[in-house]
Every structure is written in structure tokens, then in C-alpha cells.
Amino acid sequence: MDVPNNWLQIAYQYGVGGVFFAVTLWLCFYQGGSKISNPEDRKSLIILLGGYFGYLIFNLAWAYLARF
């Protein structure tokens, strides 16, 4: 019997969800709704990217550590 794992789910969630995340983030800046030159918008961009990768790392780490 296969040992359950989460690798495909993580790839799908952060792949498909990531495309939506990246496209909408890009559109917000590209269309001028937010500006890199604005400190508040820049801070939001950093938190958004940090949150994305933070959640991704958390999920990867959990998927690995859950076996122990």
C-alpha cells in the first residue's frame, strides 16, 4: 500500500494558486493601482511574497515531518 504524501497537492495548490497570486499581484502594480515607489505598497509587496513562500515552506516542512 502506498504511503500517503502531500507532494502533488502542494505542487497543485502553490502552482495553480500561485499563478492566480502572481498574475493578480502583477496586474495591481502593472495597472498602476499600487506603485513600487510608494513605501506602503512596497511593504505590502514584501509581506505578500513573504506570506506566499512562508506558507509554502511551512507546508513542505509539515509534509516531510508528519512522517515522524
Place this chain on the structure above:
Amino acid sequence: MGTRLDYFIIVLYFIFIFGFGSMFAGLTRNTQEFFFAGKRFNWWLIAISCISVTVGSYSFIKYSEAGYLYGLSSTQSYLNDWFLMPLFLLGWMPIIYFSRVTSIPEFFERRFDRKTRLAGVLVLMIYMVGYIGINFYTLGVAMNALLGWDVYRSAVLVAIVTGLYVTFGGQAAVIMTDLVQGLLLLIAGFVLFFLGIHYLGGFGNFWNNLPLSHRLLFSGFNEPADFPFVGIFWQDAMANSMAFYFMNQGLIMRFLSVKSVKEGRKAGFFVVLALMPMAALAVANAGWLGKAMVGAGLLPSDIEPKKVFVVVSNLVARPGVFGLIMAALTAAMMSTVDALINAVSAVSINDIYRPFLVKNRSDKHYLNMARIFSIGASLIGLVLVPVFARFETIYKAHATFTAAITPPMIVAIILGILWKGYTPLAAFCTLIFGTLAMFLSIKFPILVYPFLHGMELKGASFMRALFGLVVCTMIGILVSLFSKPRKEEEIKPLLVSGIEKAKEWFKGGKSNDQEFGEELLLELEEGEKSHAEIHPEDMALLKALSGDLVYIRDSRRWVLGLLGVHAKISPGAEKGKVFLSPELIKEGQLRPGQMVKVEKIM
């Protein structure tokens, strides 16, 4: 079940919430304050109250059941909202805040046309009133299971308490009671987890008695048919969470109540990064504990999954704690429903009564009517309880209902803010034909077949969300290609590309949000001008220019910033002081001579 102490705690809690909520009647003098609490709230107040909107009474029952059957993957739907944050926090929230949009239907009229507004009102009202009914029903079911109370009588009792404090206190009462209720439901969830771990003999025993499949954060990719990862992703993250952030009037009104968009963004980040994971643990842990207890031989293996929350709570909770858990369950329900009652009232007044039925009356008249509509929303919710009672399970009732209603509205909003070529006719067709397509897919699940990702047709209820998003997007794009869009200059502040313009419109001048200085403690004096006067040296510390918008609030901590007012500034004569007109002082419920905090908004 439950001791006298438990009953005493529940009754005490009802009295406390009713009294606490009614205290805020003084902050509700007009419709702006009734619906949006005068845009006074700090980020953390809004963040915690958002959690209590998210966690309904059904959450504890539904997620504990999922936690028992599928383990930690029951947290999936609480931990997959991050993908929506760029568009919500950088696009949608600034647009509605700066454009002073008060409801989704109003956005539809200003962005598209009147008939799209009417279609929006119809869909939104079905969504919100249905949601109130589901919450009343699930609380009744929970009360029945835990205390043996009659389902309908429990719903009536909660409807009376909630309806009354919303009616008198408005949005300020909703947010402040939600602060208490949000904290209570998190604390009760954690207490239950702590007691459960103790009962099992420590965390090691809990962990070791969970099978590996239950320790993972995701369920199988396309199985089991009742809880497949891909179905949860499309139904919960991409449809229901989108609906929650983009079209849930209750949540939108929360974000319109913050004192600035900067505070709104902080609230959004805190909700998704910190509070949602905490809420996931609070609502689902009874299921995980139940599974571990079965593994450890402390519970029989034939336990009914939908009763696991009740069984575990009874097993581990001491007298008094059980009352606390029941109060939390009630809190979860009241805090979801109060926001919706206020939201239904807002839509009824702003989108039906004022524009179509009774025009040009005094604000006091509309405020009184808003209170009457609040009572009406509670009553309609109660009438719907027997309707939802007919469904096989609460989860099915909830999922079927939300997934069928949300995709057309979501697509109309997202295309509406991102694409200036999206036409009024296309938006109208998206709402009408999109909703029709959703109901057709319920009647003929085979329509969802191409989206099943290898699942059995049983999984159609999950993938209906993806079907709806695709069909509605296609309708929107196709109709836009053959119809005429509105002129860009007419709709600019309602587009992501026009946020800068919306800021200027909101402020009444060019925005100055490149730099923010420190928050100042100044003495309040009565002045004569219609704006605030602040000494140039103090303005420099704020990094503000003449004409900038500031928020002036009571400096006492326990007031939580709720007494205050927005004002434009100009250079004044005395350092360390701020001069405000009597009208502004009255609006902010401030007193001359008191110390106030002043911060730049934009």
C-alpha cells in the same frame, strides 16, 4: 448534559453580550455610523471581528467531523486564502474604500448600470439571507445535541439577542461584540485542545495515536469523494473564500469601518497569517482528539463522526468549561449572523429603499428604517430554518448553497475592476446566465464532468465552483467582445488602474502617502475653521502638508480609538495644540481641553 454552572455561564454570557452590544448605541447617530461605524476602527479590532465572521456556529460541528474523518487536512479551507490577498488588499479594498462604495450592488450600478445593480441585489440578498438561516439552523442543531434544547426555540432565542443589539448598536456594536466573541471562540477552542491533550496523557500520545494520513495537512488529491483536496481547493479557496473577501457584505463593511486603507491591509495580513491558522485549530481539534482517543482505546471506534464535537467536549470538559464551550459556539453563531443582519439592512436601505422606494428623506428616517430592516432580516432568517432542516447534512446544505450562488458575482467583480473593456451587458449576462448555469449544473451534474480532475461524479458538488468560474468568465469575455464598454473616464475610480484617482476623489486633493511621520499627542482646543489647525512644526513631525487628511482621536487607551474624527489640516498658531471646529469636536465625541492623538492618514 451540562451542570447548573454551565447553564449559568451561558445565560450570563447572553446577558453580557446584549448589554455590551447595546452600549454602542451612542456611537450610532446616522446611517453612516450605523453601517460603517464612522470609519474609526483600528486594524486589530477589525482583524479579530473578521475571524468571528468567518467562524460560524456550523464551523465547530463541520470541521470537527472533517477532523475526525480526515485529520489535520480539515484545516485546508482555513489555510488557503493567501492567493487572494494581492487582489483583495491592493485592488478591491482600496477601490471600495476610496470610492465610498457602500455595497456591492452600488458598485455594480456605478461600474456598469442600474439593471446590473438590481441583478446584484437579487443574488446578494439570496446569499446573505440564506446564510443567516443556515447559521440559525446549525446553532439550533448544536444546542439540541449538546443541551437537548429544541432546534427552533434555540434559533429564536439567539435571533432575539442578536437582532436587538444590532438594531440598537449598529456596526459599532457588531464589531465590538465580535471582538469579544472572536476571542472567546479562539480561547474555548484552545482550552478544549489543551484539556484533550491532557486527557490523552500528553502531546506524544495524541500524535502517536493519529494515523499518518491524519497527520497530513492535505487530503488525497482527488479522493475521498467527500473531501478531495482538489475539490476543497476550488470550492473553498477559489470560490467560497473569494466570495467571503469580495462579496460578503458583512466583511466588506468591516473593511469600510477601518480608519485608513493602511489599517485595512494590516488587518487583512493578520487575519490570514495569524488568526486563520488559530481558528483552524480551534474549530477542528475536537475531531483530531476524537480520532486519537479511538486509537488509544478511550473511545469506541463506531463513534458517529458528526457527533464527535459533542462527544469530545463532554468527555474532557469540566463543569463550567462545558458552559464556556457552549458560549463559544453561540458566540461563533451570533458574531457571523450579526454582521449579516447589519449587512442585509445596509443593502435594503442603500440599494432598495433609498434609491427606489422612498427617496430624499432625512437621514434619521433612513436610520429608523435600517433598524426595522435589521429586525426583518432576523425574522426572515428564522423562517428559513425549516427549509435548511430538509437537507441531508449541514455541510451539504452549506456547500450546495454557497457554491451555487457565488461564482457569477465573483467573476463580475473581478473582471469589473481589472478590465475596463468589461461591458455592462456582459456583467448583467454574467450574473443572470451564470446563476442559471450554476442551477443547471445542480440539476445535471454531468455538466461538471470536464472539471472533475479524475474524481467520481459524486465530487461534482465540489467542482461546480470551477465550472461556474470558467463558464461565467467565458460569458463575460464573449459578451464584452460584442457589446459596448463604458467610457474609461466615467468608471476610472472603480478600476485597479484608477486607484490613484479614487484616492484623490476621497481626499478632495492629491494624495500624500509617500511618507508617514509619528503619531502626536496634542491638546485639543476649540477653533473656528472647518478643518483642523496644527502648528507647522507638528505638521513636519507628522510629515503632513496643508490639506492632508488626519485622524484625531481620544488618547485614552480604553476608548480603543473609537472616539475620533477625520479632518483636513492647515497650519495653526500654537505648538502642541490642535484646533477643531465645534462641529468636528461633536462628530468625534471629543472634549476641548483633552489630550488627543493625531496621525496622518493621507
